[in-house]
Structure formats: C-alpha cells, structure tokens
Amino acid sequence: MKYPSLILFCLFSLSTLFAQKDYYFPKRNDLWEIKAPTTFKIDARKLQEVVDFAQRNEYSGSRDLRIAILKGFEREPFHEILGPTKKRGGPAGMILKNGYIIAQWGDTKRVDMTFSVTKSFLSTVAGLAVDHGLIAQTSDRAANYIWDGTFDGEHNKKITWEHLLQQNSDWSGELWGGKDWADRPPREGDLDDWKFRKLNEPGTVMEYNDVRVNVLAYALTHVWRKPLPMVLKENLMDKIGASTTWRWHGYYDAWTEIDGVRMKSVTGGGHSGAGMFISTEDMARFGLVFLNKGKWKDQQLISQDWIKRAIEPSKPNVNYGFMWWLNKKGNRHWEGLSENIYYAAGFGGNYIVIDQENDLVVVTRWLEPSKLGEFMTMLNTALK
Numbered sequence: 001m002k003y004p005s006l007i008l009f010c011l012f013s014l015s016t017l018f019a020q021k022d023y024y025f026p027k028r029n030d031l032w033e034i035k036a037p038t039t040f041k042i043d044a045r046k047l048q049e050v051v052d053f054a055q056r057n058e059y060s061g062s063r064d065l066r067i068a069i070l071k072g073f074e075r076e077p078f079h080e081i082l083g084p085t086k087k088r089g090g091p092a093g094m095i096l097k098n099g100y101i102i103a104q105w106g107d108t109k110r111v112d113m114t115f116s117v118t119k120s121f122l123s124t125v126a127g128l129a130v131d132h133g134l135i136a137q138t139s140d141r142a143a144n145y146i147w148d149g150t151f152d153g154e155h156n157k158k159i160t161w162e163h164l165l166q167q168n169s170d171w172s173g174e175l176w177g178g179k180d181w182a183d184r185p186p187r188e189g190d191l192d193d194w195k196f197r198k199l200n201e202p203g204t205v206m207e208y209n210d211v212r213v214n215v216l217a218y219a220l221t222h223v224w225r226k227p228l229p230m231v232l233k234e235n236l237m238d239k240i241g242a243s244t245t246w247r248w249h250g251y252y253d254a255w256t257e258i259d260g261v262r263m264k265s266v267t268g269g270g271h272s273g274a275g276m277f278i279s280t281e282d283m284a285r286f287g288l289v290f291l292n293k294g295k296w297k298d299q300q301l302i303s304q305d306w307i308k309r310a311i312e313p314s315k316p317n318v319n320y321g322f323m324w325w326l327n328k329k330g331n332r333h334w335e336g337l338s339e340n341i342y343y344a345a346g347f348g349g350n351y352i353v354i355d356q357e358n359d360l361v362v363v364t365r366w367l368e369p370s371k372l373g374e375f376m377t378m379l380n381t382a383l384k
Helices: 002-017 045-055 065-072 118-133 162-166 191-195 212-223 228-237 282-289 304-310 369-383
Strands: 090-095 101-107 111-113 247-249 253-259 263-266 275-279 343-346 350-355 358-363
Touching: 045 090, 045 101, 045 111, 045 369, 065 228, 090 282, 118 162, 118 212, 118 275, 118 343, 118 350, 162 212, 162 263, 212 228, 228 282, 228 350, 282 304, 282 350, 282 358, 358 369
Parallel strands: none
Antiparallel strands: 090 101, 090 358, 111 275, 247 275, 253 263, 343 350, 350 358
C-alpha cells in the first residue's frame, strides 16, 4: 500500500524539478518591481561597478544621429538618409534577474532609435508567420510565396527564408533606392568590382546587408498581408504589456499595395534612417519573453521550437542565427561566458542580451560597442 504514495511523491518531485521558473512579469504601465542584488546573492558593489562602466563608456558618435549615421557609413557609395531619425539620449540600461530589476541607469522610458536590434524583432515576425502556418518551413524558397519579380532570376530564385534570416542569401537587386552591392561594400576594390562581382551561392557566405534585410521585411509584409508593426503589436507587444510609445518605421518612399490597401514596408535597421524606435523598458519586455522561452506568464506567444531554431548557429557564421548574435566560439566569442548567451545588437551600442543560465536579461543603450564584452565579463564576475 506504500507504493501509490511513493509514485505520487516521485511524480510531484519531477513536476517540481521541471516546473517553470518563478519569473516576474510587470503589467502594462506598472512600476517595474525592483529587488536588491543581494536577494539573488549578487555582489551589489560589483554590480554598481558594471553600471558605472556603462555610464562612463558612452558611444563616441554624435548624439545627433543623422550626423552619426552619415559619418558611420560614409564609405558606402550613394549612402543617404532615406527615413526618419531622432536625436538620442544618454546611456541607459536595465539588468533583470528573474524578471526583477536589479540595476538600471539613465532614462529607461525615453524612446530612441535602436538600429539593427530591429532585426531581432523582424526575425520574430518571421517566426510568428511560421507559428501561424503562413510560412510552411524556413527551407522553402521565398519565390514560392513572392511572385512579383523580387526573387526572379537564376540566383535569386534559389533563396530560402532561412538564407534571408541568416543573412547569407546574397540576394541581388535594388529596393527602395538601395542597391545590394553598395551596402557595406568590401574594403578592397571599387564600384565596378562591387557591382559586377561573382555572386555567392545562397547559404555559403554571410554578408551583413540592410538592403537584403529590407527584402525580407518586404516579403513578410506580403505574406502577412498587413503592415509588420501591426503584426508585432497584435501578436506580441500588446500581450507583453509594452507601452504605446514604440514605433517601427520604413523609408519615406517604401510603399507597397496589398489587397488594394497602400501600406508601408518597414526596415530591419536604421543605417539609412527608420527601423525600430523604442524605450529601454519595452526592449526589456521583449527580452523577457525570450528568456522565458516564448512565454509571457503562462501564455505561449512565440513557439519554443522557433526560438530554438532562431539561435542555432548558421553554417557560414557560428556567431549568427536568425538575426540573433550567438556567443559561440568564433570571432565574436566572450571568453569565460556561457556559450548559450545570445543577443540583439544595433549601431551605436544598443543591445538586448539573453543569459538563460543566469536568468538574466540585459538591455544597454549607447554603450561604446567595443566595450560590450568587457561589460558582460564584469557582470558575470558580479554574479559569482
């Protein structure tokens, strides 16, 4: 008669072992709950040193982002501002442990450009399309969904959603006035070399390129048949209690027509303007849903399967997944830190870092990009 009790005890123990971690999820417009670092056995003095480091090492570019953008990408031929920009604030950030704030600095409610952090939002919209069955699988060719000429040609017709998400498609063409070959061209050669280069087989070489990212955004707009900011708002941002202040912009002339409705096609970055304009707190909410494997409280908003696939290393670049950077042993590895860390990164030092093993979300704005590894190493030291 003791066996049933033993079985129940074992089942209870297993359910406890595999239970969801006790994370805190702030309601919309609530004051985000703060806990002392010592609550989690984190060294408060060392954590303050991390905050001080972030504030001391502000991004060296101009706070007038039009100037910073034009200076930062001045070697690109024909580069110009094509979409909205905004003067930025100073350094800001939040460090969450189990969802609670254990450190914050700067104006965390201020809305600023976030540049290529936008790519991780775009990747998520692609994931939602897969979760909703609008895209059967990422190995499908984009040309099977978009038949308006965007993926015509012997080379472009081979490109899959996966190639676009991993930035190894080598899509060739022009969109919204941007030429693929003129976006971040090689250091060597000149216009003719770049324009008439031999194309790489899709999936073999990663090239960070905003024109091709914007092709993905355009293609997803046609798959969803509605503007992507609306998709993100309805399927994610409203459900995680994000504020009403974030905006996702496209270039001024980036208009397309679907079902007789004229709508804007957004960008996946901001190096010609546009992209995601968002507060530190809303970035932290976005990070928290990824820390919790796609759930906000008990509601699964993004499938765990998608998140798992999004942070798998691509073949050409072990440090890049589906528009998330990965801390694998490669050119962008932080020695001594978990290889399971992944992060969104944007021009000017904008980051959302997910550290699953330590239950951390780190958002930092306008940190000198070369200092991020040192910042994360200091934070890791504070945890021990």
